[in-house]
Amino acid sequence: MPLYTLWETGTRNQIVFAAVHCTGGDLLIASATLMVALLLFGNNQWPSETFGAVTLSMIILGIGYTVFSEWLNIVIRQSWAYSEAMPIVPVLEVGLSPLLQWIVVPSAAIWWARRAVVVQ
Numbered sequence: 001m002p003l004y005t006l007w008e009t010g011t012r013n014q015i016v017f018a019a020v021h022c023t024g025g026d027l028l029i030a031s032a033t034l035m036v037a038l039l040l041f042g043n044n045q046w047p048s049e050t051f052g053a054v055t056l057s058m059i060i061l062g063i064g065y066t067v068f069s070e071w072l073n074i075v076i077r078q079s080w081a082y083s084e085a086m087p088i089v090p091v092l093e094v095g096l097s098p099l100l101q102w103i104v105v106p107s108a109a110i111w112w113a114r115r116a117v118v119v120q
Helices: 012-041 051-076 096-119
Strands: none
Touching (some): 012 051, 012 096, 051 096
16 A cells, blocks of 8 residues: 555545455456456366466456556546555556566465365
């Protein structure tokens, strides 16, 4: 949250609402990207098989949505803004933190799912 201006300008209630709202949205985005990735590349042996294709497509879909959403909400709607602390990815003009989230979190989640299946 400190990477967004809301951290400095928002009330406690606004910050809590944003955190809950954005976490819920991220869960919906992650679920949707996983479902699309599974429809495209999954099979009945997943995650033992097609692990890489599902993970890569989920990450690409998440990054694509994130770039679009950040542009829409920062440039067009002006719903939120980055603080000076947010590193910006050149060319995309999107914050590094949201992009890294869609690389690290899906990779870890899919790895954990695969590991849980292999351990059984």
